[in-house]
Amino acid sequence: xxxxxxxxxxxxDGFYAALLAAHKGRTEAESHALxxxxxxxxxxxxxxxxxxREALELAKA
Amino acid sequence: xxxxxxxxxxxxPPGLTAPEPRHKVVIVGxxxxxxxxxxxxxxxxxxxxxxxxxxxxxxxxxxICWSKRSLEILDRLGVAQRAVEKGVxxxxxxxxxxxxxxxNFDLLPEDGHQMPAFVNLQQYYVEEYLIERAAAEPLIDLxxxxxxxxxxQGGDHAVAEIETPDGPYRLEAEYLIACDGARSSIRxxxxxxxxxxxxxxxxxxxxxxxxxxxxxxRWFWFEPTFHPGQSALLHKQPxxxxxxxxxxxxxxxxxxxxxxxxxxxxxxxxxxxxxxxLDWVSVxxxxxxxxxxxxxDRVIFVGDxxxxxxxxxxxxxxxxxxxxxxxxWRLAALLQGRAGTKVLDDFNAERVHGTDENILNSTRxxxxxxxxxxxxxxxxxxxxxxxxxxxxxxxxxxxGRLSKPCVYPLGNAPDDAGLPEVSRPGAVAPDxxxxxxxxxxxxxxxxxxxxxxxxxxxxPGTTPLAPEVTDTLRARYLGSAERALYLIRPDQVVAARxxxxxxxxxxxxxxKLWRQA
Ligand SMILES: Cc1cc2nc3c(=O)[nH]c(=O)nc-3n(C[C@H](O)[C@H](O)[C@H](O)COP(=O)(O)OP(=O)(O)OC[C@H]3O[C@@H](n4cnc5c(N)ncnc54)[C@H](O)[C@@H]3O)c2cc1C
Numbered sequence: 020x021x022x023x024x025x026x027x028x029x030x031x032d033g034f035y036a037a038l039l040a041a042h043k044g045r046t047e048a049e050s051h052a053l054x055x056x057x058x059x060x061x062x063x064x065x066x067x068x069x070x071x072r073e074a075l076e077l078a079k080a
Numbered sequence: 081x082x083x084x085x086x087x088x089x090x091x092x093p094p095g096l097t098a099p100e101p102r103h104k105v106v107i108v109g110x111x112x113x114x115x116x117x118x119x120x121x122x123x124x125x126x127x128x129x130x131x132x133x134x135x136x137x138x139x140x141x142x143x144i145c146w147s148k149r150s151l152e153i154l155d156r157l158g159v160a161q162r163a164v165e166k167g168v169x170x171x172x173x174x175x176x177x178x179x180x181x182x183x184n185f186d187l188l189p190e191d192g193h194q195m196p197a198f199v200n201l202q203q204y205y206v207e208e209y210l211i212e213r214a215a216a217e218p219l220i221d222l223x224x225x226x227x228x229x230x231x232x233q234g235g236d237h238a239v240a241e242i243e244t245p246d247g248p249y250r251l252e253a254e255y256l257i258a259c260d261g262a263r264s265s266i267r268x269x270x271x272x273x274x275x276x277x278x279x280x281x282x283x284x285x286x287x288x289x290x291x292x293x294x295x296x297x298r299w300f301w302f303e304p305t306f307h308p309g310q311s312a313l314l315h316k317q318p319x320x321x322x323x324x325x326x327x328x329x330x331x332x333x334x335x336x337x338x339x340x341x342x343x344x345x346x347x348x349x350x351x352x353x354x355x356x357x358l359d360w361v362s363v364x365x366x367x368x369x370x371x372x373x374x375x376x377d378r379v380i381f382v383g384d385x386x387x388x389x390x391x392x393x394x395x396x397x398x399x400x401x402x403x404x405x406x407x408x409w410r411l412a413a414l415l416q417g418r419a420g421t422k423v424l425d426d427f428n429a430e431r432v433h434g435t436d437e438n439i440l441n442s443t444r445x446x447x448x449x450x451x452x453x454x455x456x457x458x459x460x461x462x463x464x465x466x467x468x469x470x471x472x473x474x475x476x477x478x479x480g481r482l483s484k485p486c487v488y489p490l491g492n493a494p495d496d497a498g499l500p501e502v503s504r505p506g507a508v509a510p511d512x513x514x515x516x517x518x519x520x521x522x523x524x525x526x527x528x529x530x531x532x533x534x535x536x537x538x539x540p541g542t543t544p545l546a547p548e549v550t551d552t553l554r555a556r557y558l559g560s561a562e563r564a565l566y567l568i569r570p571d572q573v574v575a576a577r578x579x580x581x582x583x584x585x586x587x588x589x590x591x592k593l594w595r596q597a
Contacts, residue, residue: 055462063472 022073081319082289082359083204087135088211090225095242095249103129104415106240106253108228108266111138112203113383113400114259115210119157120404122219123525124412124570129251130220131242133227137211140360141202141287144317145298145394148188149485149508150401151195152572156524159209160195167199168316173298175479178305182467183474187482192552193511194518198482200296200317202287203397231256231266231379238378254415256379257407259400264385270376276369277443279390281450283364284326284337288347290356291320300479302449302464306349311449311479314350321359324350327449334363366390366446368439374403375428382407387435389442392449392480399438402485403431409525409570413594420595434486441481448478488573494589496579500559503566505574512552519553523572527590531581533563539586542567569593 028034042050062071094100105121107114110132118128146154146163154160175183188197214220229248230241238256242249258266267274294316301312310327317323326346328337336342343361348354370387374380383400407427413419451460466473485508493505502510509530511520522545523530529542532553536544547553558564565581567589568574575593578584 051458052462052465055458056466059459059463059466059473059476060470063470 020067020070022070022077024077083202083319085136085139085204088222088224090135090245091223092246093223093226093242093244093249095251096244096246100249100251102237103127103251103253105129105255105257105411106131106238106251107257107259108132108231108240109259109261109383109385110134110207110211110214110222110224111259111261111383112143112206112210112397113404114257115207115214116153116157116401116404117257117259117382117408118214118220118222119210119217120153120408121412122217123156124408125219126412126415127219128221128257129253130214130222131226131228131240131251132222132224135224137207138203140362141204141317141321141323143203143206143391143394143397144200144315144323145398145482146199146201146206147394147398147483147485148193148195148197149483150398151199152508152511152520153401153405154206155195155521157210158213159206162209163201163206164196164199166205166318167201168296168318169196169199170296170298170316171197173300173479173482175477176299176301176304177464177467177477178301178303180468182464183477183479185482192513194520195511198394200315200323202317202321205318206397228260228266231258231269233378236378254378255411258379258381258385259383260385262384262388264381266379267371267381267385270379272371272376274369274371276367276388276439278365278367279446279450280330281365281446282328282330282332282334282337283366284324284328284343284346284361285364286324286326286343286347286361287317287321287359288324288351288356289320289359290322290351292316292322292351294322302477302479307346312350313479322351326350328363332363337363368443368446370432370435370439373428374431375424380407380411380424380427386431387439389438390446391442392445393438393442393482394480395438395442395483398483399435402434405571406430406434418594422595426595430488433489437486438483445478445480490575494576494578494584496561496564496577498559498561498579499564499577500556503557503574503577505576507574509566509568509572509574510556512556513550514547519547520572523568525570527570527575527593528566528568529586530557530566530568531563532557532566533561534565534581536565537581537584537586539590541590542586 105128107130118130151160171187173185227243228240232239240251299314313325315323368389374386382403389395410423451457463476488506490506527542529536529544531546536546561579565578567576576589
């Protein structure tokens with residue numbers, strides 16, 4: 020499998036809104052904590068190390 | 081009862097009065113690794129002189145956790161039985177965050193091994209047992225209060241200048257093995273770099289004697305309420321001694337922290353009472369470093385002189401014993417003219433590989449315990465927070481990944497993909513019951529051809545072993561295959577294996593092992 024970089028969410032706007040809602044009312048430190056947990060949760064869900072490496076590269080680029 | 085440090089006798093060495101003939105091997109340092117080295121060489125028929133600047137065993141218990149692999153090695157050296165009898169056997173580790181258990185591991189979930197996953201035994205006992213064996217071994221010349229003050233090399237030998245209570249003398253040897261510990265002065269004399277990382281953190285390491293009923297398990301806490309914001313470890317040893325590690329922070333003053341007025345209240349909070357005796361207290365800063373090469377012509381570095389790791393993972397002493405394991409049979413064969421000098425390159429490559437694995441694991445664990453401020457701390461804390469909510473995060477909680485022997489990268493060693501992974505080339509041959517005893521001891525010290533489900537061919541320089549195929553042997557060596565032939569090195573590491581014995585070029589593989597030109 021390779022990293023999906025084309026649209027893959029049926030309701031991208033909905034997810035974006037949900038993400039922001041999750042952060043609403045949090046301090047910056049709390050937001051960082053939430054994001055860190057999200058990264059770990061999603062990485063575990065993906066499980067494919069090659070895909071994760073590609074994702075890391077894309078984010079770093 | 082505190083350990084009774086009996087001094088070993090100093091005997092004026094012959095070299096004080098007349099030059100000594102060139103020795104085969106001089107070992108500098110009678111710590112666990114130097115002593116094990118001498119015994120291992122003696123097992124292979126090689127005499128050695130062991131020079132140590134001191135005359136007592138390890139002050140303080142230091143290493144306490146001895147791995148299954150170390151016990152298998154110590155068994156060949158004749159001290160494993162005592163170590164297991166005296167030691168506290170354990171295999172389960174539990175990791176807590178605040179009050180809650182977040183992770184546990186079982187280091188040996190299966191039966192059918194002679195040795196347990198780990199025993200806890202103070203380093204001074206291990207050294208005492210090794211010294212007793214060494215003293216009874218005619219091939220070993222153990223010299224206390226012999227301090228090596230300089231080392232030089234000739235083309236085919238090394239020279240050590242030694243100071244004794246009666247003055248100096250010199251020793252020549254075909255090989256000098258530096259087992260002079262983490263602060264190796266020989267490393268310094270030879271101007272060798274010791275590369276790696278120092279962790280800016282201080283740990284209080286204390287042994288206490290108390291009557292307690294803590295189980296024989298390794299307990300590790302992140303941010304316990306009794307030691308807020310830091311980490312702590314509790315581990316049982318024989319003689320009602322418990323090891324306690326407490327993270328103190330980089331700003332802690334080591335001299336102040338060592339004083340009983342500071343230590344006792346901290347420990348009272350861990351164990352919940354004051355009914356204990358302080359046995360040994362020290363404050364450490366840990367490092368993960370190694371020499372770039374362990375073999376420097378006629379001087380070979382083994383144990384802490386070659387590499388140091390933080391103790392979370394118990395990879396220091398255990399790693400050093402694996403150096404001994406990888407060197408003994410090769411150096412013996414070289415000195416006996418049965419092997420080419422390239423066997424020392426093989427030793428170097430294998431142990432650099434093993435050391436890097438130990439450093440990697442020890443570094444990761446130490447970083448998890450002592451994250452840098454900022455994002456490192458953020459992720460560490462969030463892994464701990466997640467561990468309470470999601471099982472996947474529990475395995476990411478790292479309080480130390482305990483010492484396991486590495487699998488040596490044997491490149492193009494003959495292998496068969498249909499055979500079980502546990503016994504692949506480069507791995508230590510897995511133990512199994514054999515008749516009334518065990519498989520591993522019958523593989524020790526010689527090249528073995530282990531034939532399962534077939535007859536062992538006769539090949540010069542090998543000892544055949546064709547046991548009846550039990551369920552355990554089948555599971556660990558055959559899997560679904562009907563037969564297999566294993567070539568096993570004197571250090572019990574699988575060198576090659578074939579599912580089709582008829583096709584095996586055993587003689588070719590043996591020539592590779594000994595690096596015969
Ligand atoms: C707190 C702590 C906990 C640890 N826990 C564990 C554990 O649980 N498991 C584990 O496997 N490891 C553990 N270790 C690591 C372990 O103690 C070392 O890896 C081990 O002692 C290395 O043995 P060595 O023989 O190489 O060196 P050392 O034990 O340091 O011995 C070196 C010897 O050389 C002698 N010497 C030095 N210089 C000279 C000289 N110039 N001439 C003559 N003699 C000399 C010294 O007197 C000494 O006897 C721990 C270490 C510490 C500090």
